[in-house]
Amino acid sequence: MDSSAENPLVGFARRLREIRLERGLSQEQLASLAGLDRTYVSGCETGRRNATIRTICRLSDALGVDPAALVSDLNQLPLEADQDP
């Protein structure tokens, strides 16, 4: 499990960016709506930040989606990666 520990963050990053762009928001606008720093949002979107429940809820609130939308299927990413031995 340790070797795939980075993957959920990459999946989250992709999801966050996708939904933010669908909403037509800049990272700065999303950060402002969520009460977070722009560099933090940027860090989430590059898979560097391991966001907490509170932050996931702030971001999903700001995006107008259920928190589940940001984390659904994240466990499947490591499994896909594991298919290459």
Added chain:
Amino acid sequence: MDSSAENPLVGFARRLREIRLERGLSQEQLASLAGLDRTYVSGCETGRRNATIRTICRLSDALGVDPAALVSDLNQLPLEADQDP
């Protein structure tokens, strides 16, 4: 938003405990399956721990559920709480 910042953790705590009990697992068994400390799982189930994406994924993996199951609707808890002025 700050005043409701605790609520997502309480919702997460409830959800985690509920699914763990459905699986017939003790906190110790879940901790062992997820590669976490039992006191950390206990902290999550009492709303004291603000788990990260990686931890949410470890827990959901161990429980055999999608990570979304642990965080869906968490944003609605603050809204309900806000109905009492």
